[in-house]
Amino acid sequence: MASLVRAACLTNYEAVATASGLNCTRMLFDAGLSPGVLDEPDLMIPVDKVGRLLQASAMQSGNESFALCMARSRLLSNMGPVGLLIRDQETLRDSLNLLVRHLTFLNGAMTLEVDEQADTVLIRELLLAGRAHEPTRQRVELALGVIVRAIRQLIGRDWQPRRVCFEHAAPKDLSMHHLVFGPRVEFNQEFNCIICAKSDLDTRNEFADPAMARYAQKLLDTATPANDETVLDDVRRTIVLLLPSGRCSIEKVSEHLGVVPRTIQRRLTKKEQSFSSLMNDIRKELAARYVFETNRSLTEVAELLGFTAPSSFSRWYLSQFGCSAKDSRAKAQTGGVGGAA
Incomplete structure (x- = not known):
């Protein structure tokens, strides 16, 4: 289930890339994006491709x-x-x-x-x-x-x-x-x-226009009707917020979103997902980030991912990545696989 971002996130990309000596069109193609996305700000495009584009641009430009x-x-x-x-x-x-x-x-x-x-x-x-x-x-x-x-x-x-x-x-x-x-x-x-x-x-906004705010709200209501995709994005975000509490369950997420657990289960099933698999995928993403990109202690990483004990985190990490978190971090720090920043 790929997360999407509005193509307007690439506003100013062409100008900065050109000023940095990059071939804008080639960079976009290499990231799996069409150059046409720069002219379609409302288009929703894959987050991972945007991340790949920005990372490659920073590395190749030296900026x-x-x-x-x-x-x-x-x-x-x-x-x-x-x-x-x-x-x-x-x-x-x-x-x-x-x-x-x-x-x-x-x-x-x-x-x-x-x-x-x-x-x-x-x-x-x-x-x-x-x-x-x-x-x-x-x-x-x-x-x-x-x-x-x-x-x-x-x-x-x-x-x-x-x-x-x-x-x-x-x-x-x-x-x-x-x-x-x-x-x-x-x-x-x-x-x-x-x-x-x-x-x-x-701080008061002296230029606030209630009529324009109502108009903008109508535009949003028309553009983003409630559907399975938006609900699933809300579930992902809520899992991220609740994980550090150690109490991230489908019941807690449902309570946070104001829906019954059965609603979440039904919408996840339509996407061939389960709550446990979705939470595990998010844990993997966060674990990779915390281990590879930060200097947090592994005990702290375990807590942020909602594990009650470091040993539970260690067993889970080994089962997901095939090596210990300590070994992963050591490889990253020596330029091994997954260690690029």
Whole structure:
């Protein structure tokens, strides 16, 4: 079950690729994409192919910040009807809540969580790699860059996050990160996230237009009717959110989505899937990412994947990958299979 993303995610790709000395058409073909997708922003295309394109572009150009170069001039209008909807909300809180609600329309492999704490807000992002494990660094940076750009358009171009955190290691050159995110960018962190003041959420949007918001909502309701595909994307995202709690079951997911377990079972069966197989696939994607791309301890990885004990995780990992997580990480660090970042 391939996750899809709106082709508008490639906005500015051609300009950045050309400026980086790449043959845009050849790069797209090599990633399995038609060059025509650049002219069809509403087309839904496979996430794994987009990830492959961005990763190859960064490597071949030698520009570790390739995706950020694409994000630096993004506009809310690039998000289509979702951008129109969040643009005309009264507060940033309203805009972010609607972005989370309609995320499936933009990216079927992305989970976004807005966690309000005492005086801060953590906007946490988690991406699944796609059908096969692909490095997610470029997609992660593109997504957070787009979100920061969107917030500035909503509450003021001078707005700065308190911190922007990434799970992956720092690039050699931080200039583009500081240009897009500001001075407080940190790497090798626990989550990919944007941290801002809680008071930012209550910032009023003086240009909010309720009539335009209603119009945008109608466009979304027409474009994204409730169907099996959107429900399955919601199930995937909910599994990702619930796994670290150690209580990820079909009953908990059903409760979170406001449907009965039988509904989820029926829709999974139509796709020749089961809840346990879907959860296992997601665990494999996340395990590969955490082991290959981060320095998290394996005990922490076990907890994030919902295992009650490291030994349970070790047995599961061996059964899925044919070697231990420790050996996988060692191979990745020495440039072995799966270790590219």
